Each structure stands twice: as C-alpha cells, then as structure tokens.
Amino acid sequence: xxxxxxxxxxxxxxxxxxxxxxxxxxxxxxxxxxxxxxxxxxxxxxxxxxxxxxxxxxxxxxxxxxxxxxxxxxxxxxxxxxxxxxxxxxxxxxxxxxxxxxxxxxxxxxxxxxxxxxxxxxxxxxxxxxxxxxxxxxxxxxxxxxxxxxxxxxxxxxxxxxxxxxxxxxxxxxxxxxxxxxxxxxxxxxxxx
Amino acid sequence: xxxxxxxxxxxxxxxxxxxxxxxxxxxxxxxxxxxxxxxxxxxxxxxxxxxxxxxxxxxxxxxxxxxxxxxxxxxxxxxxxxxxxxxxxxxxxxxxxxxxxxxxxxxxxxxxxxxxxxxxxxxxxxxxxxxxxxxxxxxxxxxxxxxxxxxxxxxxxxxxxxxxxxxxxxxxxxxxxxxxxxxxxxxxxxxxxxxxxxxxxxxxxxxxxxxxxxxxxxxxxxxxxxxxxxxxxxxxxxxxxxxxxxxxxxxxxxxxxxxxxxxxxxxxxxxxxxxxxxxxxxxxxxxxxxxxxxxxxxxxxxxxxxxxxxxxxxxxxxxxxxxxxxxxxxxxxxxxxxxxxxxxxxxxxxxxxxxxxxxxxxxxxxxxxxxxxxxxxxxxxxxxxxxxxxxxxxxxxxxxxxxxxxxxxxxxxxxxxxxxxxxxxxxxxxxxxxxxxxxxxxxxxxxxxxxxxxxxxxxxxxxxxxxxxxxxxxxxxxxxxxxxxxxxxxxxxxxxxxxxxxxxxxxxxxxxxxxxxxxxxxxxxxxxxxxxxxxxxxxxxxxxxxxxxxxxxxxx
Numbered sequence: 001x002x003x004x005x006x007x008x009x010x011x012x013x014x015x016x017x018x019x020x021x022x023x024x025x026x027x028x029x030x031x032x033x034x035x036x037x038x039x040x041x042x043x044x045x046x047x048x049x050x051x052x053x054x055x056x057x058x059x060x061x062x063x064x065x066x067x068x069x070x071x072x073x074x075x076x077x078x079x080x081x082x083x084x085x086x087x088x089x090x091x092x093x094x095x096x097x098x099x100x101x102x103x104x105x106x107x108x109x110x111x112x113x114x115x116x117x118x119x120x121x122x123x124x125x126x127x128x129x130x131x132x133x134x135x136x137x138x139x140x141x142x143x144x145x146x147x148x149x150x151x152x153x154x155x156x157x158x159x160x161x162x163x164x165x166x167x168x169x170x171x172x173x174x175x176x177x178x179x180x181x182x183x184x185x186x187x188x189x190x191x192x193x
Numbered sequence: 194x195x196x197x198x199x200x201x202x203x204x205x206x207x208x209x210x211x212x213x214x215x216x217x218x219x220x221x222x223x224x225x226x227x228x229x230x231x232x233x234x235x236x237x238x239x240x241x242x243x244x245x246x247x248x249x250x251x252x253x254x255x256x257x258x259x260x261x262x263x264x265x266x267x268x269x270x271x272x273x274x275x276x277x278x279x280x281x282x283x284x285x286x287x288x289x290x291x292x293x294x295x296x297x298x299x300x301x302x303x304x305x306x307x308x309x310x311x312x313x314x315x316x317x318x319x320x321x322x323x324x325x326x327x328x329x330x331x332x333x334x335x336x337x338x339x340x341x342x343x344x345x346x347x348x349x350x351x352x353x354x355x356x357x358x359x360x361x362x363x364x365x366x367x368x369x370x371x372x373x374x375x376x377x378x379x380x381x382x383x384x385x386x387x388x389x390x391x392x393x394x395x396x397x398x399x400x401x402x403x404x405x406x407x408x409x410x411x412x413x414x415x416x417x418x419x420x421x422x423x424x425x426x427x428x429x430x431x432x433x434x435x436x437x438x439x440x441x442x443x444x445x446x447x448x449x450x451x452x453x454x455x456x457x458x459x460x461x462x463x464x465x466x467x468x469x470x471x472x473x474x475x476x477x478x479x480x481x482x483x484x485x486x487x488x489x490x491x492x493x494x495x496x497x498x499x500x501x502x503x504x505x506x507x508x509x510x511x512x513x514x515x516x517x518x519x520x521x522x523x524x525x526x527x528x529x530x531x532x533x534x535x536x537x538x539x540x541x542x543x544x545x546x547x548x549x550x551x552x553x554x555x556x557x558x559x560x561x562x563x564x565x566x567x568x569x570x571x572x573x574x575x576x577x578x579x580x581x582x583x584x585x586x587x588x589x590x591x592x593x594x595x596x597x598x599x600x601x602x603x604x605x606x607x608x609x610x611x612x613x614x615x616x617x618x619x620x621x622x623x624x625x626x627x628x629x630x631x632x633x634x635x636x637x638x639x640x641x642x643x644x645x646x647x648x649x650x651x652x653x654x655x656x657x658x659x660x661x662x663x664x665x666x667x668x669x670x671x672x673x674x675x676x677x678x679x680x681x682x683x684x685x686x687x688x689x690x691x692x693x694x695x696x697x698x699x700x701x702x703x704x705x706x707x708x709x710x711x712x713x714x715x716x717x718x719x720x721x722x723x724x725x726x727x728x729x730x731x732x733x734x735x736x737x738x739x740x741x742x743x744x745x746x747x748x749x
Contacts, residue, residue, distance in 0.1 A: 066588070066589065068588075073593070145257065145574060148574045149253035161573060164597050165596055166534075166601040167601075169413070172410070173410035173411060174538060176411070177375075178374055178535070179374070179375035179531070179532050180375060180532055181375035182372075182378050
C-alpha cells in the first residue's frame with residue numbers, strides 16, 4: 001500500500017458501523033473530504049519535511065499507518081502522523097534520528113526493498129518480526145504522540161485523533177452532566193445510592 | 194485605594210530573617226505566614242515562576258516530556274534501584290515526581306485532599322511494632338493538628354462534605370463538594386451492591402468562587418497539569434500572592450540551592466545557590482527553612498556535609514534520607530456500555546474509606562482508600578499507551594478500535610495504601626550521576642514492604658468487585674508490583690522527640706542545628722492512606738505558628 005493509495009482511500013467515509021466514527025459522520029461528507037484533502041495535501045507537499053528524505057518518510061508513514069491503520073475510520077495517515085515524526089526527529093527527539101535512519105535501512109534490507117512498497121499484509125508480517133525491539137517501540141511512541149498530541153507538533157491534523165475517540169479536550173470547559181450515568185443520576189432515573 | 198508595597202530585593206550579605214528553600218505545599222504557606230507576620234523572607238525556588246496563564250493543556254509536553262518536572266531524569270540525573278546491592282540507573286520516568294515551578298507540586302497535583310485521622314498519628318501504639326521497620330507514633334496528635342487542617346480548609350480553599358467515619362472537624366468545609374461524575378455514580382452503584390460506603394471526595398479545588406478566586410471550569414486537566422484559572426488551591430494560587438502582597442517576601446525563581454552553610458557556633462548562616470545564570474550566590478540568613486520536598490530536603494542536607502557534619506547536616510541520627518514512603522497504589526480498570534466522558538472535570542468525585550483502618554484479620558498490616566476516576570482515560574496519549582486491556586493487540590486495527598471505543602467509556606478504581614517506614618528505602622547522593630546544575634543527583638532505593646503490596650492487592654480485589662457490581666462490560670487489572678516512582682515523597686527527615694531516631698522535633702526544628710527548620714513531606718512519621726498534601730499543608734501552618742512563637746520569645 002503506497003502513500004498515495006492510503007491517501008486516496010476514502011473507506012472511512014463509507015459506514016457508520018464502526019465505533020468512534022460518530023463525530024466524523026456528523027460532520028457530513030463535504031467536511032470529511034476537506035479534512036482528508038488538508039491532511040493529504042500537507043503530506044504530499046515536497047517541501048514539507050524538515051529532516052526526513054522522501055524514502056525514509058514513506059517508510060515511517062507506512063509503519064505508522066500499520067500501527068494506526070486507516071479502516072472505516074481515519075488512522076495515522078489522515079492525522080498526518082509523519083509530520084509529527086519529522087518534526088520530532090528534527091527537534092525534541094533529534095538524538096534518535098541516526099538510529100531511526102539506520103534501522104529503516106535494516107528494515108528495508110530485511111524485506112528486500114522499500115518497506116513502504118509492500119502490501120499491508122507483508123508490512124504487518126515484517127513489523128511483527130521487530131515489534132519487541134527498540135526501533136518499533138520508538139516509532140510506536142511517535143505514532144501515538146503524533147496521532148493524539150496538539151496539532152502544533154505536526155500531527156493530529158484537524159484533531160483527527162481526538163475526534164476518533166470522542167475527546168473534545170481543546171474546548172477546555174464543561175458543564176455537568178458529562179456522561180450517561182451522571183445524567184441518569186441527575187434526572188433521578190436511578191437511585192445513585 | 195491603598196498602594197501595593199514594592200517588590201523587595203534583599204541584599205545577599207545582610208542576614209534576612211528566613212530563607213525558605215522551596216515554594217510548594219509547605220514553603221508557600223510558611224512564606225505567606227512569616228512574611229505577613231512581619232518577617233523578611235527570601236524563597237529559593239529551583240523552577241521558573243509560571244503563572245496560571247502559563248499552564249497549557251499540552252499532554253505531550255506535560256506528561257511525556259516532563260515540562261513541569263524540569264525535564265525529567267535527563268535534567269535531574271535521578272537514579273533508581275530496588276535494592277542496595279544494585280547499581281542505580283537513570284530510568285526514563287523520573288523516580289521522584291515533583292514539579293519544579295513556583296507553587297511546587299501543589300501546582301500540578303490532582304488535588305485529592307484527605308485529612309489524616311487520629312489513628313494515623315498513634316497507630317504504632319494501637320497495634321504493635323513490626324519487625325524490620327521503623328513503624329512509630331508521631332510526636333503530635335490529630336487534635337493538635339486539627340486547627341491547622343481547618344486553617345487549610347479556609348485559607349487554601351477546600352471543597353467537600355463530611356463522610357461517616359471522617360476525623361472530627363471543628364468547622365464545616367468552606368465549599369460544597371464537586372458534583373458527582375459518572376465514575377462516581379458507578380462506584381456508588383457497586384458499593385451499594387457490595388454493602389460498602391461511598392462518600393464525596395474532598396478537593397483542594399474550588400467548587401464555587403472563593404477568596405477572590407474563580408471556581409473550577411471542569412476542564413479536566415488536574416492530574417499532572419497546572420490550573421489555568423487558579424481554581425486548584427495550590428500555594429501558587431492561594432498563598433504566594435498574599436506573601437508577595439506583604440512586601441516582605443522575595444521569590445527568587447530558577448535558583449537552585451546546593452548547600453546550607455553553618456557558622457562556628459553550629460548555626461545555619463547562609464544558603465548557597467546557583468542563580469538563573471548559573472552563578473554561585475549565597476544568601477545570609479538568621480534562620481533557614483527547608484521545604485524542598487521529601488527527596489530534595491534530605492538531598493540538600495546530605496550535600497551540606499562538612500568536617501563538623503561529615504554525614505550531612507542535621508544528620509547525627511543517621512535518619513536523613515531514610516524511611517522514604519511512596520504510598521503503594523493499585524488499579525482496577527473497567528469499561529461500561531455508555532459513555533462516561535470522565536475526562537471532563539476533576540479526577541475523583543467518590544471514594545470508599547471502609548478499609549481505612551488496619552485489620553489483623555487480613556493477615557498483614559495496612560489500610561487504604563479506594564477512589565473512582567478516569568485515570569488512563571483522562572487524556573488521549575495516556576489512554577493509548579497505558580489504558581488498554583491486556584487482551585487487545587498493541588497495534589493495528591483492533592487496537593485503534595479499542596482506543597476509540599473505550600476512551601469515553603472507561604474508568605478506574607485506584608487503591609492507595611499505607612507504606613511502612615524502612616531503613617532500606619531511602620534517598621542518598623548518587624556517586625556518579627549529576628543534575629543539570631552539577632549537583633550530585635538523588636539516588637532512590639525503594640522496595641515496598643510485602644504488607645504494603647498485600648494491602649494494594651486487597652484494595653484492587655475490591656476495585657474489581659466494584660466494577661463488576663457496577664455493571665462493567667469488561668474489567669481488568671495488572672498484578673501489583675513494587676513501585677519505581679512516586680509523587681508522594683514522605684518520611685525522610687521524620688519528626689520525633691528522640692534525637693537518636695528523628696531529624697526534627699515536634700516543632701520542625703532540627704535536633705542538631707537550632708535555627709534550621711525542615712517542613713514538608715519529609716517530616717512524616719507514617720505515610721497515611723495515600724493523600725498526603727493536606728497534611729503537609731496543615732503541618733506548614735502549624736510549623737509557622739511554632740516558629741513565630743519561638744521568634745517572639747527570641748528562641749531561634
């Protein structure tokens with residue numbers, strides 16, 4: 001599955017069945033398309049990367065996309081996680097850049113080509129072979145960070161990660177009730193004890 | 194309109210009345226009490242002077258890059274080992290979790306705010322000695338501290354409602370409790386089923402406007418974060434402004450103390466520190482108060498070793514740094530059918546204190562409390578990295594679906610327990626590791642007592658039963674293991690009447706150095722049941738009264 005293919009896949013627009021998709025679906029199709037366009041447009045911009053070359057970026061983006069895959073809901077690709085990774089490896093995690101590049105070469109060598117060029121099943125098999133090692137662990141952490149941290153760090157584009165899980169954290173202030181059970185108790189439907 | 198007094202700037206070479214090292218739960222209160230009583234006070238705080246508006250909802254920076262902790266082990270150099278025969282190493286996660294910022298850890302704590310009970314001060318007498326431990330009574334009682342708990346309630350700002358077995362209080366809570374959240378409702382449901390007693394959680398957070406401060410806006414960023422509206426009753430929000438308004442308190446932020454000097458008479462005379470530019474400075478003082486926390490206070494005393502005090506200042510007992518207590522913890526996690534959205538609002542709204550007292554029938558010493566809270570589902574990264582059930586793959590589509598489904602539907606029941614004081618758990622100076630200023634790093638050696646771990650597991654069993662009784666669709670836990678880090682740093686300069694087995698007396702005065710006072714979590718003799726900050730603050734108000742009385746009698 002290539003970079004472009006992931007981007008043009010619009011599977012997550014298709015169905016309401018998957019959990020967590022509610023917030024997206026309520027936005028409606030035009031808004032969804034805009035989000036996806038924005039995320040893809042930024043990622044495909046040739047000047048977008050600070051420290052990563054195109055091949056390394058493709059491999060890391062592909063790894064992130066298997067950790068948080070695009071299904072009927074958005075994943076690492078739509079959140080622009082690769083931009084978080086690029087920014088982090090140029091800044092707070094700069095010490096790790098040589099290690100990451102060296103490990104990517106080793107990964108490519110082990111699969112006999114670019115990791116990003118493999119299909120999803122082959123990528124998963126390759127990652128399963130390294131999932132207990134420090135390289136996978138580092139990319140895993142960066143993927144989670146890039147999916148859920150503030151957008152100013154480069155990922156979580158348009159709050160894709162937060163919307164997926166139903167987190168409206170950026171709003172900052174709330175009124176009671178917050179959830180189903182406290183609302184129920186407040187209404188007096190049940191005896192809260 | 195009265196004009197505000199200007200900000201003082203005290204000369205280094207003229208002894209100021211008090212130098213206070215640390216501006217946190219204890220230091221902030223002592224500074225306010227002493228400066229408003231007319232004493233000149235210099236606070237040395239190693240962290241920066243962040244104001245409420247500087248606190249951000251930035252999970253990556255605050256939780257995972259240790260923004261408020263001053264940069265984590267890379268900066269602090271802290272090392273950890275379980276046992277003294279191991280070489281301590283720098284872990285990724287800071288062993289002693291305290292905030293470096295004006296207001297100290299009171300700025301970033303979760304603000305759960307339990308008083309101790311009568312039994313916490315005299316439990317050794319009520320039970321028996323426990324072999325291999327330094328289990329002891331406090332030299333003060335609950336009744337002696339009660340007026341100061343009440344003072345904390347009314348000066349700091351505490352929200353709550355009395356529980357059925359709470360300690361006696363001389364005045365009601367100034368503010369009503371925070372409204373119950375879904376996690377609290379579910380805990381109540383489980384407790385009713387199991388015949389346990391739920392009660393509202395007291396908070397050092399304002400449920401209503403109080404003393405000119407705004408009420409909580411339910412943003413949900415209490416645990417680990419600073420409060421951007423000042424509703425959390427940190428010393429930054431409640432005490433420091435009063436200290437500064439006195440015109441007698443100078444706060445020197447980003448100033449890291451590295452030595453307390455003593456004079457030929459054996460009295461503390463000067464505190465040496467690195468200023469914000471890294472220059473070595475010394476502030477002369479008539480008296481010195483260390484309120485730097487249960488790791489930094491003993492560390493500074495150990496760094497102050499001299500020919501006269503070869504084992505560290507104020508350490509003739511050998512108890513400086515010993516008896517470190519973390520409070521053991523355990524967690525039970527559950528997912529429910531409907532959304533709780535427990536990431537909104539304060540962490541905890543309901544607790545169970547039915548297991549507060551030790552019970553010989555359990556077969557081990559200990560007591561503790563249970564609370565209901567989002568914990569791992571308070572913020573997204575924490576949820577994805579720490580909050581997943583063990584039967585879910587750690588990456589891929591199923592992982593993503595689980596995160597997406599559980600985040601709004603998940604809660605935890607946290608058990609927190611007593612810790613027994615032991616020689617083997619301590620703070621020493623690491624022989625190799627240094628912090629970013631070049632000071633010897635704190636080396637933490639810690640292994641929970643078996644009874645503490647048994648108590649944590651006992652509470653976790655009840656947590657699992659509560660989740661089940663509340664109707665969780667799925668519940669899970671990880672085995673309780675010996676702790677490797679804590680924000681509760683207690684017992685390392687304990688108070689006591691006997692100079693051979695304690696570091697400070699009941700008035701927080703060093704047995705060895707008459708004008709040196711130590712007041713923070715290090716003063717604790719026992720650990721309480723898991724929420725120590727209220728007691729640190731009450732001790733600080735009491736210490737301030739004792740110090741003022743001594744000064745008035747010209748007895749410092």
